[in-house]
Amino acid sequence: MSNIASITEAPVKKKAKSSKPSNAAKNKPASSNVSENDREQALNAVTKTMETVPGLESNVAPLRAVPPPQPRQRKSAIYPSELTIKFTGAPNPVTAGSNRAAIWSLFKDGITVEDFMTALKTTDKRGKTGKPLVGGHGDLQIAVEKGYIELI
Secondary structure (H helix, E strand, O other), X not given: OOOXXXXXXXXXXXXXXXXXXXXXXXXXXXXXXXXXXXHHHHHHHHXXXXXXXXXXXXXXXXXXXXXXXXXXXXXXXXXXXXXXXXXXXXXXXXXXXXXHHHHHOOOOOOOEHHHHHHHXXXXXXXXXXXXXXXXXXXXXXXHHHOOOEEEO
C-alpha cells in the first residue's frame, strides 16, 4: 500500500492565465485624454466653419414632410338612367380578353344607362375567370374618363 498516494498529496494543476483581455476591459472606452469641454469646442468650431461657407445656405433646402399620396378623386358614380351612351370613336383602351373588355362589349351606341345596367345584369357572358360579369356605374365612369364614350 505504499505506492498509492493519498488524495491530499496529489499534485494540482493550476490554470494558465489567458492572454486575452477580459470582457470588462473590452467594454471600457479608450481614454483619449480629451475633456468634455474640448469636445464641445471642437464641435462648435466645425459648426461655425460650416455656417461661414458662402452659398451653403442657398444649396440646402429645409426638410419638409411629404404628404402621403392621395387616392384619385372621382365624382359620384351614379348616372341618371335616361342618359344615352354615345361612342366617341376613340379606340378601346382596355386589354382585349379582360373582364372590363367583356363589360364594355355591352356598350351600344344610342342605348340608355338603364338599358346598359339591365343588359349587364341579365347577360350570360362570363369574365376571364368564368364568373359572371360584375360591373356598374363605375365602368361607365371609367369609360367616360378614358374618352371611350360620352353620356348625353
